[in-house]
Amino acid sequence: MSSVVATTAVRGRFLDIQNTVAQAREIHDQVRYVEDGLLISQNGKIQWFGSWQEGQQHLPVGVEVQHYLEQLIVPGFIDTHIHFPQTEMVGAYGEQLLEWLNTYTFPTELQFSDKAYADQIAQFFVQELLKNGTTTALVFCTVHTESVDALFEAAGQHQMRLIAGKVMMDRHAPEDLCDTPDSAYADSKALIEKWHGKGRNLYAITPRFAPTSTPEQLAKAGQLKAEYPDVYVHTHLSENKNEIAWVKDLFPEQQGYLDVYHHFGLTGSHSVFAHCVHLEDAEWDCMHQTDSAIAFCPTSNLFLGSGLFPLNKTWEKQVKVGLGTDIGAGTSFNQLQTLNEAYKV
Template sequence: MTASTILRALRGRLLWFLDDPQIAGEAAHRFIADGLLVVENGLVKAAGEARDLLRTLPSEADIVDHRPHLIMPGFIDAHIHMPQTQVVASYGAQLMEWLNRYTFVEEQKLGEQGHAEKLSRFFLAELLASGTTTAAVYCSVHPQSAEAFFAESQRRNTRMIAGKVMMDRNAPEALTDTAESGYRDSKALIARWHGRGRQLYAVTPRFAITSTPEQLAAAGRLAAEHPDCHVQTHIDENRAEIAFARELHPEAADYADIYRRHGLLGPRSLMGHCIHMTHNEWQAFAETGAVAVFCPTSNLFLGSGLFDWAQARRHGVKVAVATDIGGGTSYSMLRTMAEAYKVLQLQGQSLPAFAALHAITRGNAVALGLDRWIGSFEAGREADVVVLDAGATRAMAHRMETVRDLAEELFVLVTLGDERNVAATYVMGERVGL
């Protein structure tokens, strides 16, 4: 081992996914009761039985024993708002009123010197404390908000997707740009940050209500000019929102058609919510490869409706899952999947524990087009890792006394778990302070 080589091995119960368990069944996951994850210079070198790999390590390797805890790839959040950390738990409004009464008020503060930096530090620390190592992030309309976020993510070496919101109408004057300035500022941020270290850019028109056709066209130009960037926006979250969007864009056949006309539906398009989708809209997603992003805690909190995962599957539409802070009520992807389970139960659909954990690791990585980098423990992947204590709370430890097998243990973890179950988080093989 050379002086520049950093070799670390994490020992514990390894669990990761090779495929979707709803398709591949038992063959979808790999579980090793006494496993070793070997990390070299931030990348997975090997994952296997501890008894086999321990004897291959040099004496100077750093071996960290996390037994009996569970070691998994870091969680991935597909839709979250950095400016809304102080909007969480704002009482008693549905989407449009909630935006105007709470969100737009808070987002204006990001124009103040130092505020974006403060929120970015808190935001990334909270994600990592919850075991989330990658997220698709909305910043505010201010270019400096994205600058602050990317700078903090770069400092922490996290793989993040983010973008400056584009918004040129139906918002306070202090929160609006123009079609031209939104295009120009976004293009400059792409040049500065996209592909720099682990940072990735998302073209981010907030939604069809706050962007004119001219701005949506400008966003579409950005997406065409930078096809390796993501696009992120909102669609079909709330019935009043849908009616307003249709009123503002009468030329479109439906909400999805607004985005499709402007080149914003494609395989890297992350479309938040997708609750009240028509058959034609599902078809448009299937044809373009657009991703439906399920935000269960937000959808319940704002009274927006229930996401139909079975319908997405029937149409062959990729699904990602997200917290949607600050309409969402927890940074924890475990808490998020507990609410996802309930949303699906209300519709006669099931969500087994293996499917839930796949969704927030490899599943989200595939949906976001990042599976060549993150989401599993295959050799060469970036070693973003969460270590989970399934008995971290008194109630969970009590329940675990009667658990009979791994599937039941994991279901308890998904149903009752949250950030308290995170024993450690690693970014590129380096443990972060929680």
Template sequence: MTQSAFRAKLLTFTGDPAQSPDAAVFHEDGVVIVEDGRVAASGAWSALKDRVSDGASVQDLRDKLIVPGFIDTHIHYPQTDMIASPAPGLLPWLETYTFPTERGFADEAVAADTARFFVDELLASGTTTALVYCTVHKQSADALFTASEAKNLRMVAGKVLMDRHCPDFLRDTPQTGYDDSAELIARWHNNGRQMYALTPRFAPTSTEAQLEACEALAKAHGDIFIQSHVAENLDEVAWVKSLFPRQRSYLDVYDHYSLLRRRAVYGHCIWLDDEDRRRMAETGAVAAHCPTSNLFLGSGLFDFAKAQETQMPVTLATDVGGGTSFSMLQTMNEAHKVARMGGHHLTATRMFWLATAGAAQALDLADKIGTLAPQSEADFVVLDPKATPLLARRTARADSLEELLFAFALLGDDRAVYETYAAGARVHSREQARR
């Protein structure tokens, strides 16, 4: 048994800070003890120091903060190279930049190179788990999983399904999409720390036949994830209404094909109505809120108050490349502002929960990731409150945990990530990256 210990300020969660004032657990002088890739214990140094074995490696990080690894619930790895591309809206952006870029992933070398860079960029931002969209090409998913497996990450990904309203070079069929997805599920789902997500891009780019194929796959594999987009943009909502006139709403299209359930994650969820939100709450389907993307593309403002009122599960996501940063700290920054525009105050403590334990709970992975609880997989991030002169000046004046976390969320980015660990192994070091 190999033991390592990390002494630092610690933050973890036992529940939603919006529901319980004691849900955020903070130790000014804490320790995480890791054995064979899992958390053996975490808590106050004074209470646990005798559990640190004589031969253990002990890192003294007392001037830094350890939090569970961030979980990004909606991101497109093929769009890494087209991030920050100008366009007047979602649909022109897809046609001008997204589809031409994704065409290149027919080349296995392009897919492999992008996947490696993408994974390293996630880790540099403190993200240890993500729900990742690949392209329509089967090899794009193989490339992403291979890059993730090399770092022993807990990753969820899937090949995109599109059989209409897209260029011919990105089009599959209901049968080929089914066959490729089934093959990838067999190869990657629950293979080590890799997990598969059935990935119809969004309702307009799948025929009824393809959505029926998705329904069959989802029923055959009850523990896989499902990911897609819903109600992001008003033009898109109107388009879906014209394509599926018999369904009550955009969300109802997915419900009709039995694609709302636990582990089903839908990006954006801006233009839902209360019945949609209640349906998501009833089924356990998750809304992945993507604030930087929604602002960049002018899609609209996510309604936190109504989501909370209906108890619809919500997580945070970057949505690169519509999103403009890989950093979950920067995503928190924009999420706070979006919430304020809707009259809702989103605390930093709750944003950290949404990006860690809250996401793990919503994804049905709370026994594996998202906290520093004993036996959880040892995925965590070391944050540096002195990463920049401004952050150092502000955090030195923080009088509470909320103020400290708020400074990280509003002033932090990848520079604040000192180290990232996956299954107890260091997979990113800021100091080494700078050399």
């Protein structure tokens, strides 16, 4: 049985960055601009890209070329940290982090035990990402497995690449938003088996942040990471000074905030830590040594008054960094707007 191959051809002005850069001064060398280019794809995968002059010979017979000569065509944006359950609370009055969580975030997230509600928000969330040019995102869900199912189902309708996971949280939160070490492990394991690597979906082990997980739960998160080494880890780190002090009170036996995660086996090349506004030197070194990554979230760092992220330090210490909108503490789905705020910082 022959399969139908859907071929598209787009002509226009193309701009992309060809490689990840370790230093700011390297960016210029990696920018590629094609004034009059052609991109040919089959079934959603790029088959050929280059200049229009050279590309015409590669056009399959009968394929209609779409012309966007007045537009600038760029790859889809990658959002390295965003909360889909917080879509409805963007711009909630700017308390600082811990007060903001208790006042706005937790009450909002309680609604996601209802699958129909989770489906509704997931559909809207995915459309907002696409509308703003974001085609890949690393996403927080809620503690409810229903929220993960809703998000992956919505993303699958568009063949989006989403990396997401169920929040693990067994203390310092409303009772109805808490799981246990064992239930968090069992639910996460079942979701990994159900979704990770299925289509374009990838899973992230997702402890909310160290204060809302007991040592027993973080040990279970580390156990999952050891059992499924190709899944991601996604959590928060050193966003707010009161949060950092709280972590030191809760985990006095560890050397600092990042050491809590490192102790439980949660650092590594697939680990992304959001914010990292106030890292200490030893933590920067650990980030580099473990090949862990940072999600820089300028709009939420400013909105919640968390502080100014030291971007130059990431290049100095050779730590991977990406950009996150952090909806809903962040104030825009648009990565260009987020870049605008990052530039100001």
